[in-house]
Amino acid sequence: MAADANAIILHQYDISPFSEKVRIVLGIKGLEWYACDEPVIMPKPELVALTGGYRxxxxxxxxxxxxxxxxxxxxxxxxxxxxxxxxxxGDRGLGFGVGMWTDRVFFQAAVAIIFGGGAALADEAFIKDREKLSGRPFDIDAMKAAAPLMAEQFRAQAGWMEDQLADGRAFLMGDKPGVADAHGYYNLAFTRWISKDGSKLIDAFPKIVAWEARVKAIGHGTRHDISREDALDIAKAATSIEKTATDAGEPNGLKSGDRVTVMADDYGRDPIAGELVSSSAQHIALKRADPRVGEVVVHFPRAGFLVFKS
Ligand SMILES: N[C@@H](CCC(=O)N[C@@H](CS)C(=O)NCC(=O)O)C(=O)O
Structure with missing residues (x-):
């Protein structure tokens, strides 16, 4: 099947834990989608043409x-x-709150265990790239020193999931898989892909091990592949579906038509500039243009992102 303007295209790479989170959601929903593989380090010219700077x-x-x-x-x-x-x-709201835990505190514990264990991923180009991304030294020696402490953090937080599963439920929120499972699972998968020590930590939790097998069995929906050039062609030929709307509740009076910049508040803080199309407590959509892709609308969450009026 050829991809068109309605196709779900995930710009990703296979060993990306955050991509795994989304692939699980695609699996739960049984969706058909296109994987567009992106480089693991900069430059990512095609991705940046689409996003305006988000990498x-x-x-x-x-x-x-x-x-x-x-x-x-x-x-x-x-x-x-x-x-x-x-x-x-019943986790329509707090399901996203779970992500604030897994994407920050739990993820950082997993990263310290993986890279502190000397993961072969970390060559010089990768280290330089990640230093630029975080604005801090990517200090493998410091991670080695922190790994035992982070193992305790990782074990404590994995223990929350083991306790959540203690009543025999199949998935974290009950008998069906959902967003909490996608959040809980991806750091464990990332750890298992790379770290023997980390895998041992997980193996100490029998309920988690059985649950991991159930999450894995969900699969990733139906995956096809698409090239970066084809994905850009689709953007160029398409028109955004986002409608212009001003949110009266915007705390700082932002309205559609304002020039704004948006950036993550943690790492990868590259600012993305555009014209505000719509916003709410949970989203902000910016219109921008690029010679390769024409006019696109770029969407960000609000929690974890900063917005500045230009
Ligand atoms: N808050 C982001 C975090 C995404 C993230 O940190 N992704 C990693 C890969 S899994 C990343 O982009 N690393 C740098 C890179 O790949 O260039 C999200 O939820 O999507």
Whole structure:
């Protein structure tokens, strides 16, 4: 099947843990999608042509709408494809809050264990790239020193999931898989892909091990591949579906038509500039143009992102 303006295109790479989170959601929803593989380090000229500067992975593209960050990607997948819902346990709000834990504190513990264990991934070009991304030294020796302490943090937080599963439920929020499972699972998968020590930590939790097998069995939906050039051609030919709307509740009076910049508040803080199309407590959509892709609308979540009026 050839991809068109309605196709879900995930700009990703296979060993990306945050992409795994979205791939699980695509699996839960049984969706058909296109993997567009992006480089693991900069430069990423095709991705940046779409996003206007955001370089993190994954990014979802549907036509000329570009969704940056897993939070807004999952929100949009749920909006466009509500059934089956990923909010299976009365967690429509706090399901996203779970992500604030897994994407920051739990992820950083996993990273320290993986790279502190001397993961072969970390060659010189990778280290330089990640230093630029974080604005801090990517200090393998410091990670080695921190790994034992982080193992305790990792074990404590994995223990929350083991306790959550203690009553015999199949998935974290009950008998069906949902967003909490996608959040809980991807750091464990990332750890297992790379770290023997980390895998040992996980193996100490029998309920988690059985649950991991159930999450893995969900699969990733139906995956096709698409080239970066083909994905850009689709954006160029398409028109965004985002409607102009001003949110009266905007705390700082932002309105459609304002020139704004948006940036992540943690790492990969490259500013993205554009004209505000619509916003709410949970999203902001900016219109921007690029010679290669024409006019696109780039979408970000609000929690974890900073917005400045230009
Ligand atoms: N808050 C982001 C985090 C994404 C993230 O950190 N992704 C990693 C890969 S899994 C990344 O972009 N690393 C730098 C790179 O790949 O260039 C999200 O939820 O999407």
């Amino acid at each position: 993190k992975i994954p990014v979802m593209q549907i036509g000329a709408d570009i969704y940056c960050d897993t939070q807004i990607i999952i929100r949009e997948l749920e909006r466009r494809f509500p059934k089956p819902s990923v909010f299976v346990g």
